Amino acid sequence: MKVGDQIGHVTEEDCQFLAQLGVHHVRITSWDTTMSEPHACGVLKADEVKKLQKMLKPYQIETYMFLLPQGRDTQYWHARFGDHPLRDQEIDNVCETLKVCGDCGISVVEWTWSIPDVFGRIPGPNTAGRGGAQVSRFNYDLIKDKRPEYAVDMGPEEMWDNIIYFMERICPVAEQAGVLLAMHPHDPPTEWLAGEARILNSFEGMKRMIEEVDSPVNGFNICQGTIAEQAGTDVLALIRYFGERDKINMVHFRNVKGTVPVFDESFIDDGNVDMYEAMKVYKEVGYRHVFVPDHCPRLAGDSTHRASRAYAIAYIRALLHVVGEL
């Protein structure tokens, strides 16, 4: 089990800071340079990955994870709509990207599956975060009749058809390439969002996904904050279930206060979930990949976000140490 962080473009100083935090595993994106076509389209470029790896090497930082492009009109955007003329080409690009990841020694590829995606968050009131720290809030009532302009109506069975089509193509390629897949469950985990049936918003949905395409590489990014947002979910039981089946390939080790329909981001130690209890479950089930902080509330005066990350990473490192992993 390792502590990591998520990076974009980094300077030498950023790398030094990571090394000082004791972080040696990162998730990379930097799609504007790493992807072969503009707007985060096309295929991942091996030489760009290697360039980044060369910069990280003196700091002993490993590119452990890659996040596939996400957002409107990016790499596999049209595949989400179903039988679309660009779908197969885009899926080919994802497959090629998985091969590049494998060749470059990236262990885990994270992906998402939604058209509205992470839609609907607003800046929270300044009483929401501890000490008035700026956090974002989700309030379903405020956005339930809203949608981004590109959103379409899509029911659950259509969603399942489309995601299974995608997975049936990419899983064998991932297996061949030697990479693990880490799907980020739906955030926010409402039943519907902007016309879309949020099939990956619950334990049942996540369980079905694993069963529909049964592959040793088919797993999740347990975004623990997202799971904690799910109304009625037993977070620790869910971690245990997927962990025991070796379906956890990445963890966003974050916390939230509240659940759908209203929740706020929070400091890692100040949310619904006892993160020590969670860490013990990951340890028990033999989780062996990375924990990254996510959505760290911004501390006063922390314009570079470094203090906020340092706080979360220290907390994670302490828990890893306590369970004997660091």
Next chain:
Amino acid sequence: MKLAVGLRETSDEYLRFLTQLGVPYVKFDQWKELMSEPGARGVMKPEALRKLQETLKPYEIQTYVFLLPQGPNTQYWHARFGRSPEADLEIENVCETLRVCGDYGVPVVEWTWSIPDVFGRIGAAPVARGGATVPRFDYDLIKDKRPPYAVDMSAEQMWENIIYFMERIVPVAEQAGVQLAMHHHDPPTAVLAGEARILSNFAGMKRMIEEVDSPVNGFNICQGTLSEQAGVDVLAVIRYFGERGKINHCHFRNVKGSVPVYDEAFIDDGDVDMYEAMKVYKAVGYRHCFIPDHCPGMAGDPQRRATVAYAVGYIRALLHVVGEL
């Protein structure tokens, strides 16, 4: 067991930063504002303390530990040299300061006893994890050096002087309802700049407690300093003084190495397993503060917010794991 930091400033932004980190207690040493005479001399001004507490109040931060002035020509400087009328006046000022602290609900007063004091550290070098900058100590480089005000003082003279001081302040602290927290000698060499460092090992610390036997007479266990003591069993020392209720404050920091050569380090990157240490504090019923101390300088962190946030995050996690937060 409480989470605290050293109060560096009182701006709104800094105090919000502390509240957001979830830090409800501070060690304070704003001598310029608090002391009645310039140069950190005289007595603590009640009005100034009250004002500081009011500044902190909206952030729900409490003044928990006051560090008595330390350094050449400060409040009780001359008392360190031995008996004199000036020393007695200074000790009276300390006593009055203890009473003010008691009146205003400051539970712990920290003090030091040395003339060279924290002398001899070499300037920051990028030798901590990832090249973070920390001070280092190398006895060979400074063993023949001394600050201009240093004098030769034997162990017995040191004991005489410190006991004289303690016999006066301890009853006043008891009356005032404050605990005393003596910061043992850092660096913990046998001798430094002519001074016998009587509080540089377990035997010395034990003697101090026995010479003036009082429920308020205790230590700031500066864990880093302890770890710097060659041959010390850090956990055993914590346990010994903790079991006797003699730990009134804790600098929860770590170092790599021990006298004669050591470097400061990140809290989780030194010689001591801080989780093991935390378990000992819990086992002995420690009930005061843990503060980070000497946090390494990190890249792109000139205001030291990230490095303090790191230490606070780590301490918080350990406090949670032992059921205290």
